[in-house]
Amino acid sequence: MRSLYQVLYRKWRSQTFGEVSGQPHVTTTLRRALATGRLGHAYLFTGPRGTGKTSCARIFAKSVNCLHPVDGEPCNECELCRGIDAGSVMDVIEIDAASNNGVDNIRDLREETSFLPSQGKFRVYIIDEVHMLSSGAFNALLKTLEEPPPYVIFILATTEVHKLPATVLSRCQRFDFHRISAEEIAKRLLFIAGQEQFTLEADAAMLLARVADGAMRDALSLLDRCRVDAEEVTAAHVARCIGMADRHYLFELTDALLAGEIPLCLELLHQLYQDACDMERLCEDLLFHLRNLLVLLVVRQPRDLVICTEDDFVLYRRQADKTSAARLLQLMERLEAANANLRRSTDKRMEMEITLIKLCTSNAQPKAEAPPAQITPPKKADAPNLQAAQPTSPPQEPQAGEFARWGEVLSELQNTNPPLAGILVGSTAFTRDDFVLIKSENPAFPMFIKQGMQAASLKEAIARVTGGERPRLGLFRAEGEEAAAPKDPLARLAERAEMLSK
Ligand SMILES: Nc1ncnc2c1ncn2[C@@H]1O[C@H](COP(=O)(O)OP(=O)(O)OP(=O)(O)O)[C@@H](O)[C@H]1O
Ligand SMILES: [Mg+2]
Ligand SMILES: [Zn+2]
Numbered sequence: 001m002r003s004l005y006q007v008l009y010r011k012w013r014s015q016t017f018g019e020v021s022g023q024p025h026v027t028t029t030l031r032r033a034l035a036t037g038r039l040g041h042a043y044l045f046t047g048p049r050g051t052g053k054t055s056c057a058r059i060f061a062k063s064v065n066c067l068h069p070v071d072g073e074p075c076n077e078c079e080l081c082r083g084i085d086a087g088s089v090m091d092v093i094e095i096d097a098a099s100n101n102g103v104d105n106i107r108d109l110r111e112e113t114s115f116l117p118s119q120g121k122f123r124v125y126i127i128d129e130v131h132m133l134s135s136g137a138f139n140a141l142l143k144t145l146e147e148p149p150p151y152v153i154f155i156l157a158t159t160e161v162h163k164l165p166a167t168v169l170s171r172c173q174r175f176d177f178h179r180i181s182a183e184e185i186a187k188r189l190l191f192i193a194g195q196e197q198f199t200l201e202a203d204a205a206m207l208l209a210r211v212a213d214g215a216m217r218d219a220l221s222l223l224d225r226c227r228v229d230a231e232e233v234t235a236a237h238v239a240r241c242i243g244m245a246d247r248h249y250l251f252e253l254t255d256a257l258l259a260g261e262i263p264l265c266l267e268l269l270h271q272l273y274q275d276a277c278d279m280e281r282l283c284e285d286l287l288f289h290l291r292n293l294l295v296l297l298v299v300r301q302p303r304d305l306v307i308c309t310e311d312d313f314v315l316y317r318r319q320a321d322k323t324s325a326a327r328l329l330q331l332m333e334r335l336e337a338a339n340a341n342l343r344r345s346t347d348k349r350m351e352m353e354i355t356l357i358k359l360c361t362s363n364a365q366p367k368a369e370a371p372p373a374q375i376t377p378p379k380k381a382d383a384p385n386l387q388a389a390q391p392t393s394p395p396q397e398p399q400a401g402e403f404a405r406w407g408e409v410l411s412e413l414q415n416t417n418p419p420l421a422g423i424l425v426g427s428t429a430f431t432r433d434d435f436v437l438i439k440s441e442n443p444a445f446p447m448f449i450k451q452g453m454q455a456a457s458l459k460e461a462i463a464r465v466t467g468g469e470r471p472r473l474g475l476f477r478a479e480g481e482e483a484a485a486p487k488d489p490l491a492r493l494a495e496r497a498e499m500l501s502k
Contacts, residue, residue: 047177179214
């Protein structure tokens with residue numbers, strides 16, 4: 001009966017640290033602390049959604065109170081473990097800060113902490129979404145964190161750690177949960193399918209894991225959806241279920257575009273139009289298709305960044321081999337512009353036809369991949385004209401401060417723009433005035449960042465991490481490097497002006 005059905009991600013919540021996938025840096029440390037009794041009084045669990053924060057907080061709460069813990073793990077059988085699972089033990093309190101975010105809520109909590117635990121050894125407060133607390137509530141919480149009774153432990157959990165005040169951060173032991181790798185997720189999905197006695201193809205598990213993008217809960221929810229009407233879950237089935245099947249027209253259209261075959265493009269478009277294909281959607285899908293091809297050409301290990309079946313991956317490879325990154329970037333840039341026009345256009349079909357014709361006739365010659373111009377940010381913050389953009393002095397490393405939170409920016413990007421994050425692996429960044437200068441060895445980076453869409457997502461990620469304004473971007477090149485890459489000064493100026501105006 002449907003009403004008795006428990007969704008997989010609830011049914012398969014990890015009950016021990018050993019059952020938590022992909023977070024060994026968290027679980028081994030917590031287990032050791034629990035086994036040796038060296039406990040802190042405030043913990044902070046941060047990281048992306050669906051990666052095990054709440055699960056670990058509950059396991060921790062059980063373990064400290066368990067009557068028969070083994071090596072830091074709860075037994076899950078004693079009356080306390082079972083009571084905590086059932087929510088009947090008053091000593092473990094879960095608070096959703098999103099809906100209890102006021103000063104009064106935290107004051108009540110402070111008063112409560114003066115009572116001894118009723119059944120267990122510790123009273124554990126799990127405060128979820130703690131970034132939602134008001135500033136008054138944070139101050140009240142801080143007072144409690146300063147002098148907590150010895151039998152009280154706080155576990156704060158959040159996906160948005162940058163919103164917490166430094167005063168709270170400094171009083172907690174912090175544990176950073178990571179996105180879970182596709183392999184780890186697939187392994188857990190296959191295990192659960194085995195326990196639930198339905199067939200899950202290995203390829204299907206990998207596809208689900210990639211779509212879930214590091215979040216185990218999302219992977220399990222997707223699996224739930226895919227198995228409603230199939231007892232045997234195959235990769236083709238998953239592709240259909242998540243609306244990723246029948247993408248062959250994108251390969252055909254791209255082939256025609258790359259070959260510059262206008263009649264074939266228009267024929268394919270006509271067919272799609274007859275089949276009631278939405279033109280805006282088509283434009284976006286085509287952009288994403290080109291993005292996948294680009295990823296194949298510029299990222300060293302692209303498999304996890306291109307979400308598709310194994311069969312389609314072979315097709316992507318084949319298509320990517322027929323073109324160049326420069327050509328793809330050129331097509332994407334124009335398609336991006338067309339996408340904006342399409343939204344405003346009254347005759348979307350004609351707009352799309354014109355776009356395809358323009359793309360076919362656009363210069364198919366890949367641009368020479370010249371080394372990027374050196375960017376010297378002008379002192380003034382206003383938009384630079386060519387004059388102002390002229391280098392006044394070569395940048396010198398000591399003038400620029402290393403950008404300390406670059407690692408956080410990269411993990412933020414991993415969320416919002418994985419291809420760019422892939423390209424930026426191993427990069428560093430420096431700040432100067434209101435500029436962030438990026439130093440990357442990856443030859444694709446300068447091309448990437450010239451695209452408005454890419455630059456915007458990087459600026460956004462930086463702003464999110466620093467909590468400040470969107471910065472201006474530039475390429476960092478150490479002194480001396482420039483001499484090795486002489487370049488037409490006019491081309492350089494043009495390039496610089498183009499970038500700075502973004
Ligand atoms: N690391 C993991 N290992 C195994 N299962 C996991 C893991 N992370 C999440 N899950 C599955 O996803 C479900 C939700 O996980 P959990 O509530 O712990 O995530 P969370 O990090 O607290 O997410 P949110 O930030 O959205 O609150 C669990 O019930 C479990 O089925
Ligand atoms: Mg949670
Ligand atoms: Zn127990």
